[in-house]
Amino acid sequence: MSHTISVSLVQQRFTVGAIRENSQRVIDIAQAASTDLVLFPEMTLTGYPPEDLVVRPDLLDAVELGLQQICLANLDKTLVVGHPWFDQGELYNAASVIQNGQVTGRYYKQALPNYGVFDELRYFTPGSEPLVIEIHGQKLAILICEDVWQGYPVADAKAAGADWALVLNASPYEMGKREQRQQLLQNLAQHLRLGFVYVNQMQGQDELVFDGSSMIVTPDGDIALQAPAFETGVYQATLRKQTSGWTVEHQYAAAANLSVEAEVYQALVVATRDYIQQNGFPGAVLGLSGGIDSALTLAIAADAIGVENVQALMLPFRYTSGMSVEDATEQARLMGIEFDVVSIEPMYDSFMQQLSPIFAGRKADTTEENLQARLRGVLLMALSNKTGRILLTTGNKSENAVGYCTLYGDMCGGFAVIKDVPKTLVYRLAAYRNTLSPIIPQRVIDRPPSAELAPGQTDQDNLPPYDDLDAMIEAYVEHDKSLPEIVAMGYAEATVRRVLNLIDLNEYKRRQSAVGPKITPRNFSKDRRNPITSALRKQR
Template sequence: MTTLNILMAQMNTLVGDFDGNTDRVIDTVKRAEQDHAAPVVVFPELTLSGYPPEDLLLRPSVELRVNQSLDKICAALTSDAYAVIGYPRREDGTLYNAAGVIHRGEIIAEYRKQCLPNYQVFDEKRYFEAGDEPCVVDIQGVPVGITICEDIWEEAPTLDAAEAGAALLLNLNSSPYHRGKRSERWDLVAERARAAGFPIVYVNQVGGQDELVFDGGSFAVDAEGELVAAAPNFEEGEYWLHYDAESKSAPFSGLKVFDPLDEMDATWRALVLGVRDYVNKNGFKGVVLGLSGGIDSALTLAVAVEALGPERVEAVMMPFRYTSQMSVEDAAEQSRLLGVSHKVISIEPIYESFMAALKEEFAGTEVDTTEENLQARCRGVLLMSISNKKGYLVLTTGNKSEMAVGYSTLYGDMAGGFDALKDVPKTLVFDLCRYRNTLGPCIPQRVIDRPPSAELAPDQKDEDSLPPYDVLDQILEMYVEQDMSAEAIIAAGMDRDQVQRVLRLVDVNEYKRRQAPIGVRITRRGFGRDRRYPITSGWRIGD
């Protein structure tokens, strides 16, 4: 009986850290050899460079670093193990997204990715040329095909591998998370396995990289498309599969199917992982945020504490004359519940100093949103000063609904380095707060129950300026994520005046979003890598 002991190395790499990533590959393979002779260790896409390396790939020294890494791996792995590794590979001046199989100190096979994604967050055609040949390598007598990520989303590469004689397919991935992604992968890979008539092992990376979060969830399906093994999501780890090449009914053993996360749990974990990796990989000591007593900052604080621990989080309440006593109390109570450092710094004297300095400039004008924005900017100055002094990252607290329509202040509440909720619609903010409270006391109930308010004016409510959030978020999802036109949204049952107003706000506030901090992407289309609209434009509203 021929059995392949396959280790799915669900790794959290650091982009650009060729030395660190290389050492981790070597260490992982050597650990695997302690468990099984001649293991097949499968790593994610572009493991050596990390994913996505973006314009680092344009640096002339990348070729040298890749070659040095491969030489080091080959020198270290001279035994019977098989290491299947992704890396950028330049040949005759052409750069490929490649995967190599290293065995007994040599690269015995190399595959070049055939399908290069160039949509949403992906930009691979900017860097790579596509390969055009399948790769099937003999591993202990089993013909094993190799493909990379997007290749599995198209039919041809899998069928080409089958035609070339593959009995098993290894698919290396750096597939980012969005809500609903896990079931999409399972269904798609099952379809490919049935069409090709062989089992497929799908290995995905895990971890946060700027706005992207990779959720792991590596898995395997048999030739009938039946899911037979699945690793956890959002957890780095090494997961064994045992493949019996002679068994048709049960080719895999060794790993159960971990229960899939429900969507709320998955979203929560994505936010936590995105914040944790951004803070830690960039070397920040901790984070500081303005805790207003409102629901957005409450959820942001909860995410930060889960990601980093309470000792690395500082919450600052910055009251003004319009701040309610309820807000002051609720901010203090949440800080107490979570055990974080809680400071209170009034912005009243700072605001008055600014107004005194601006007295001549403002003479003869009426009070308007300028004074409201000034309050937010006073708070932004305080938080950025704490950040500079303590080496803490400022977490901003704006949600996707606010970012969409510009309900935010440049250099005020938008001042900071990372926005955990940037891709979280307001209605989902409420749902996530309720979910978080099921895990233990965290967010005071009246924070969830009270009408949202920026508290920049007397008795101010968000809905004084915006449609109800349940209506707003429906319109935004259709326009931003589904690319529906104004007329199509209206035809779907939304009020014409509200649609036209919301779409205009989205379009004219692109300039604000360009200056906003990045944040965790959890939907099919966030404001960032996968939505790039011009600021200066004659585009008609809602087209």
């Protein structure tokens, strides 16, 4: 009996819906691996999350053909592959064990998440039994993602005699999630004396981004292997049983501990690149205003798909400062981006001439400001339409929260890169990106933010300071704190009431915003599903 098991952790992209291609990639990766065991992520064959595609009969038929395709390769090693499976009238989130051209075991995920971005009870039936396999006489349990967060499937696996758990994951990124996973597995390992081989996919999928960060945790609770975040790879290691316990041998240096800024920036780059490339866009366009939001969005886009595939337009008006034009022009020069300046003033004057009879007797207000934003949206969408490149929106989470954005204006676009990034974090990300190479003019970071839709305008004319605003948004949106609880944090009641009312009132705007990557614990999409029509704010 051998006391060693060699294992490959497959931290890769598996495109949603590309079942034939994903199945072939499983074969190719497994053939290239020189290990006893090859462990793939959750729902490998369909990609994750497949959402309502998973209930389509043709998709489930394709999954069955994909498994047959893998079995026909008759590989001389053990594969553990995630996929949906229909069994006796029920649909399961499953993992198949494939050995010598046959499926020798199948595990059904027991703990189905139904919170935040997850809707697994909408589709799947929970499993009820552990699965323990043997390789070289060593017992290994199969688990899937949420099973380790709920705990009882892990305890059942240990009770069934397992020394190690093989955990297939499609665990989305959010700030702090990597550390949460590490702590969870270390605690479980120490409590149960059970080791974990934990593999996670690495890719962007619509609003979700998966960071990888696969790992091996020994039964003593030590992190023996930590794969890098936001990098694809196949990581090989040997589990060796000795009289003193289990050791893990591999050739990789410890993954770097990233700062919050580095981690979030990489997440946004991966999400942007994968959304653009997997949806077949030849590039991206955006409006570069000379402000920090568009400056950061441009940097992320260029890092994601290359400067040669990004085009920026500066669309000044009479209220646009010379400083903004200079800063936008300088950033485009520093980055080598295709860049044009087109004034919206002639179009604005033409529109106002047509509207003046209709507006007669009415005072100027935000209508005229929003018209500027909408004219910019028209021009940017025209460029997107003409080139086939996707238009990226540049609004941040703070603005989206309180509606400090214009429907069919600066909200125009197909992907909202920093949609879930609070304004205070936008500044930190811009400063971080400049530590890699100084491509954002320092004046953009230092100057007060302004939409420049009126003379001398700054954001703080209409909003609390962003340090305060972001703290209130986080308390209300991410932690469900009430008005009195937020006031108790040290803010004026009138200010808090106004901010909370703005958040509730602008649900209708957020419903019409482009999809964008989630990086906070609760975003304004699947995480938070509030009604548009609600009298809650009137009850305060």
